[in-house]
Amino acid sequence: QITLKESGPTLVKPTQTLTLTCTFSGFSFSTSEVGVGWIRQPPGKALEWLALIYWDDDKRYSPSLRSRLTITKDTSKNQVVLTMTNLDHVDTATYYCAHRAPRSAGKTFDYWGQGTLVTVSS
Amino acid sequence: DIQMTQSPSTLSASVGDRVTITCRASQSVFTWLAWYQQKPGKAPKLLIYKTSSLESGVPSRFSGSGSGTEFTLTISSLQPDDFATYYCQQYSSYWTFGQGTKVEIK
Numbered sequence: 001q002i003t004l005k006e007s008g009p010t011l012v013k014p015t016q017t018l019t020l021t022c023t024f025s026g027f028s029f030s031t032s033e034v035g036v037g038w039i040r041q042p043p044g045k046a047l048e049w050l051a052l053i054y055w056d057d058d059k060r061y062s063p064s065l066r067s068r069l070t071i072t073k074d075t076s077k078n079q080v081v082l083t084m085t086n087l088d089h090v091d092t093a094t095y096y097c098a099h100r101a102p103r104s105a106g107k108t109f110d111y112w113g114q115g116t117l118v119t120v121s122s
Numbered sequence: 123d124i125q126m127t128q129s130p131s132t133l134s135a136s137v138g139d140r141v142t143i144t145c146r147a148s149q150s151v152f153t154w155l156a157w158y159q160q161k162p163g164k165a166p167k168l169l170i171y172k173t174s175s176l177e178s179g180v181p182s183r184f185s186g187s188g189s190g191t192e193f194t195l196t197i198s199s200l201q202p203d204d205f206a207t208y209y210c211q212q213y214s215s216y217w218t219f220g221q222g223t224k225v226e227i228k
Contacts, residue, residue: 037217047158047166047209049217060216063123096165106172108156108213112165 002026004036004097004113011119012087018118022080022097026111029055029075033102036080037109038071040093048093052100053080087120094118124148124212128220134228141197143223145210150190154214157186157195160222161206169208170195200225 008020022036037052051071052060061069070083080097094115101107125148135141145155153173158166168177170186173193183198197204205227210220 039217039219046221047160047211047219049219052217062216106175107177108154108168108171108211108217109166110168110171110177112167115165 002099002111004099004111006095006097006113006116008095008116008118010117011121013122014088014120016087018082018084018087018091020082020084020095020097020116020118022082022113024078024080024097024099027099028078029073031055031102033104035100036073037098037100038080038082039096039098039109039112040091041096041115042090042093045093050084050095051082089120092118092120124151124215124218126210126212126218126220128208128210128223130223131221132224132226134226135200136228137200137202139200139228141200141204141225143195143208143210143225145188145193145195145220147191147193147212151212151214153189154212155186155188155193156211156213157184158209158211159204159206160209166209197225 004024035054038050053071068085073080094117096115097113098109099111101110127146129144155173157170160166174186185196207222207224
């Protein structure tokens with residue numbers, strides 16, 4: 001059974017850096033084509049994909065946020081970490097991590113964490 | 123970037139109604155299109171992937187169709203548990219979501 005859980009600060013000040021951790025179980029990065037992505041959702045708004053890291057450490061970033069994001073993985077801990085710099089009020093959102101199934105399965109993000117609400121405020 | 127546009131933004135319907143939601147892509151995404159259901163305070167749930175493949179455990183009243191730039195999600199007979207917000211997502215080139223369609227009780 002695949003599970004994911006996000007952790008990190010709930011309140012961040014403007015201009016600070018946000019570090020979120022996704023801890024997962026039920027799969028590993030030893031599986032070819034597996035990925036873990038981050039998606040966010042501002043209150044009352046739509047979902048926005050942020051970044052994704054593949055089993056082979058290949059990384060993809062949203063073009064609009066690329067300069068502010070870094071995604072890494074710790075295979076031994078089954079964790080993926082997202083760092084976002086220079087936070088602003090518009091970054092207030094629920095942040096989700098999700099399992100991206102192997103492309104060969106035809107699927108996309110099929111398992112999601114419960115999400116963590118991050119508020120940017122002074 | 124590929125943009126995804128859903129219509130309508132809000133849909134009022136009754137239990138038993140047939141409901142159709144449309145999603146348009148700014149360029150072809152072939153059949154790399156998924157649909158999610160999201161309820162308040164919950165994570166999105168994958169319903170359909172690869173345009174028309176039903177995720178395991180999803181009721182057969184949900185179906186998807188389309189290709190290229192135009193796609194539809196159909197709920198054949200709306201049930202009380204189906205009142206939620208639905209998102210399309212392309213995964214042909216990176217990942218982009220539509221703005222969502224809220225299905226509310228009429």
